[in-house]
Amino acid sequence: MNRSPRILITGVSGFVGQHYLDYLGQVHFSGEVLGLDSGTTATNRADPAFAFETRPLNLLEKGSLESVLAVFRPTQVVHLASISSVAVSWRSPQESFLNNTNIFLNLLEGLRATGQNCRVLSVGSSEEYGRIRPDQLPLREDSALTPESPYAVARVAQEHLSRVYVEGYNMQIVMTRSFNHFGPGQRDQFVVASFVKQFALAKLGGRQQVTLQVGNTGVVRDFLDVRDVVKAYYLLLERGKVGQSYNVCSGNGVSLAHILDILSDLTGLSYEVQVDHALLRPNELPVIYGSNEKLRTEVGWSRSMTLETTLQDTLESWLKVLP
Amino acid sequence: MNRSPRILITGVSGFVGQHYLDYLGQVHFSGEVLGLDSGTTATNRADPAFAFETRPLNLLEKGSLESVLAVFRPTQVVHLASISSVAVSWRSPQESFLNNTNIFLNLLEGLRATGQNCRVLSVGSSEEYGRIRPDQLPLREDSALTPESPYAVARVAQEHLSRVYVEGYNMQIVMTRSFNHFGPGQRDQFVVASFVKQFALAKLGGRQQVTLQVGNTGVVRDFLDVRDVVKAYYLLLERGKVGQSYNVCSGNGVSLAHILDILSDLTGLSYEVQVDHALLRPNELPVIYGSNEKLRTEVGWSRSMTLETTLQDTLESWLKVLP
Numbered sequence: 001m002n003r004s005p006r007i008l009i010t011g012v013s014g015f016v017g018q019h020y021l022d023y024l025g026q027v028h029f030s031g032e033v034l035g036l037d038s039g040t041t042a043t044n045r046a047d048p049a050f051a052f053e054t055r056p057l058n059l060l061e062k063g064s065l066e067s068v069l070a071v072f073r074p075t076q077v078v079h080l081a082s083i084s085s086v087a088v089s090w091r092s093p094q095e096s097f098l099n100n101t102n103i104f105l106n107l108l109e110g111l112r113a114t115g116q117n118c119r120v121l122s123v124g125s126s127e128e129y130g131r132i133r134p135d136q137l138p139l140r141e142d143s144a145l146t147p148e149s150p151y152a153v154a155r156v157a158q159e160h161l162s163r164v165y166v167e168g169y170n171m172q173i174v175m176t177r178s179f180n181h182f183g184p185g186q187r188d189q190f191v192v193a194s195f196v197k198q199f200a201l202a203k204l205g206g207r208q209q210v211t212l213q214v215g216n217t218g219v220v221r222d223f224l225d226v227r228d229v230v231k232a233y234y235l236l237l238e239r240g241k242v243g244q245s246y247n248v249c250s251g252n253g254v255s256l257a258h259i260l261d262i263l264s265d266l267t268g269l270s271y272e273v274q275v276d277h278a279l280l281r282p283n284e285l286p287v288i289y290g291s292n293e294k295l296r297t298e299v300g301w302s303r304s305m306t307l308e309t310t311l312q313d314t315l316e317s318w319l320k321v322l323p
Numbered sequence: 324m325n326r327s328p329r330i331l332i333t334g335v336s337g338f339v340g341q342h343y344l345d346y347l348g349q350v351h352f353s354g355e356v357l358g359l360d361s362g363t364t365a366t367n368r369a370d371p372a373f374a375f376e377t378r379p380l381n382l383l384e385k386g387s388l389e390s391v392l393a394v395f396r397p398t399q400v401v402h403l404a405s406i407s408s409v410a411v412s413w414r415s416p417q418e419s420f421l422n423n424t425n426i427f428l429n430l431l432e433g434l435r436a437t438g439q440n441c442r443v444l445s446v447g448s449s450e451e452y453g454r455i456r457p458d459q460l461p462l463r464e465d466s467a468l469t470p471e472s473p474y475a476v477a478r479v480a481q482e483h484l485s486r487v488y489v490e491g492y493n494m495q496i497v498m499t500r501s502f503n504h505f506g507p508g509q510r511d512q513f514v515v516a517s518f519v520k521q522f523a524l525a526k527l528g529g530r531q532q533v534t535l536q537v538g539n540t541g542v543v544r545d546f547l548d549v550r551d552v553v554k555a556y557y558l559l560l561e562r563g564k565v566g567q568s569y570n571v572c573s574g575n576g577v578s579l580a581h582i583l584d585i586l587s588d589l590t591g592l593s594y595e596v597q598v599d600h601a602l603l604r605p606n607e608l609p610v611i612y613g614s615n616e617k618l619r620t621e622v623g624w625s626r627s628m629t630l631e632t633t634l635q636d637t638l639e640s641w642l643k644v645l646p
Binding site for chain 1: 385405413416417420421424425428429431432468470471472473475476477479480482487490491
């Protein structure tokens with residue numbers, strides 16, 4: 001019996017999950033997709049090219065997870081479920097740990113218990129690098145990991161577990177260290193989404209100027225369009241080397257101030273910033289960006305979206321959903 | 324109100340916990356000790372020099388743990404609770420993770436929630452080093468950590484969390500990477516204890532020769548008497564630098580074959596070995612030993628027991644408890 005390819009996506013109703021589904025449509029994926037999420041998933045997708053179903057599931061519940069795996073028998077797992085906020089990890093480190101490392105371990109054990117050896121994408125974070133020196137930029141995959149938050153520790157543990165399961169149980173896991181990503185559909189708790197939303201509100205309100213409460217707009221980060229991120233994930237699942245970690249990043253450092261300037265150009269609105277000291281983080285690293293050379297050379301990924309395109313599309317998406 | 328010093332010991336009924344209590348007696352500790360353990364603790368200690376109480380507690384139960392911490396208000400925490408077996412971690416990785424990383428995180432959060440800033444000893448393992456090259460020997464604290472088992476991953480995460488809590492919350496945590504330890508009272512699931520027990524049984528049975536089922540007796544490890552281990556822990560709690568990791572080890576590599584030779588000398592019994600293939604581990608590293616220079620120079624620790632003394636004392640302890 002040669003069943004069609006079956007992709008399991010955890011955290012499917014999140015920002016990246018939704019774009020992953022879009023990407024599967026674009027590449028004319030024609031198998032089955034099962035999406036899992038912790039809450040009731042409000043995923044309405046009209047006329048998908050592939051069979052698609054969602055199910056609420058707490059990944060900490062081993063038994064339920066094993067049942068799902070035993071029935072669905074995925075050929076690929078895209079593990080996106082995570083509480084991926086550094087700030088939340090400082091407030092609720094146990095929740096952060098459970099919803100990163102422990103759920104991932106449950107997933108691996110579920111696959112092992114049900115005798116499956118599918119390809120698994122383990123999503124990690126640039127936060128794993130932690131405290132870095134300027135001479136380490138751009139960050140490469142062989143840079144030391146010195147995690148600096150409970151979230152980052154949990155992600156490093158997840159990556160170590162991935163390698164241990166590849167070596168000890170011959171599982172087929174490919175790991176990422178994903179840098180900042182943004183684009184249409186991201187909630188405004190993330191800084192760039194919040195900026196874009198405020199420009200969109202000003203535009204809709206007929207104002208000429210935006211006033212933003214900001215932290216340090218001088219910080220430089222590596223931003224990648226979420227659509228380029230899901231393309232990378234798809235290619236890594238297809239062609240990435242098991243047991244290897246890949247930076248998923250643009251390769252460029254961009255300051256938040258530069259993003260504000262682009263938004264000003266796109267909207268024709270001027271802006272002023274007011275520093276909110278609650279948004280300043282002590283010991284925040286001034287500059288972080290990575291090298292995507294390994295991703296490009298080993299799986300043939302390339303970036304499709306410019307910073308401007310992403311900001312334009314995100315702006316349009318906010319203009320559509322705002323009242 | 325100037326209360327006396329109060330030491331909380333988790334995992335108190337284990338091998339190391341019992342020796343820690345002995346050591347507190349030897350140094351005439353005169354405060355209060357509260358011992359916690361997961362099961363019903365069978366700790367009978369006659370006439371201790373200090374106030375001593377034990378309580379069964381599952382460290383995964385946050386509420387119970389917080390209550391204990393709020394009432395006892397420790398001035399030091401000796402965190403010995405752990406499922407510290409690599410083999411168990413391969414069979415039950417989730418249990419291993421919960422009973423290393425997650426219980427430690429609960430402990431730290433309990434201390435934070437109840438507003439305490441006592442000194443904490445976080446016990447780690449030489450397993451954290453993982454895959455090492457011969458030119459890295461003796462292992463020093465700045466050697467890379469490449470954990471190779473679920474247990475080792477959990478211990479690395481515990482150490483990372485320690486550093487993050489020191490830097491992020493100003494907690495006073497000192498970390499160890501403890502190598503193999505042995506001595507009177509260790510259960511025979513550990514290889515040296517098993518050897519000694521078998522020599523003791525042969526001696527009691529009036530036999531001239533011992534036949535042992537062994538794995539690879541050529542492997543070289545770093546063995547330290549548990550009484551030297553608890554001395555190191557005591558000194559690290561008194562004087563170790565917070566946020567720092569210390570090897571706790573003898574500094575010497577000793578083969579299992581050499582230990583068998585010493586046991587043969589001590590008992591006057593000859594021995595033969597039969598290789599049990601179930602005891603051979605694939606990819607077992609042939610030689611592991613560490614440097615204890617940091618421990619010696621920074622806290623003034625020195626080794627008190629020779630290998631021969633430890634084996635002699637362990638032998639006598641088995642001769643006493645065996646029928």
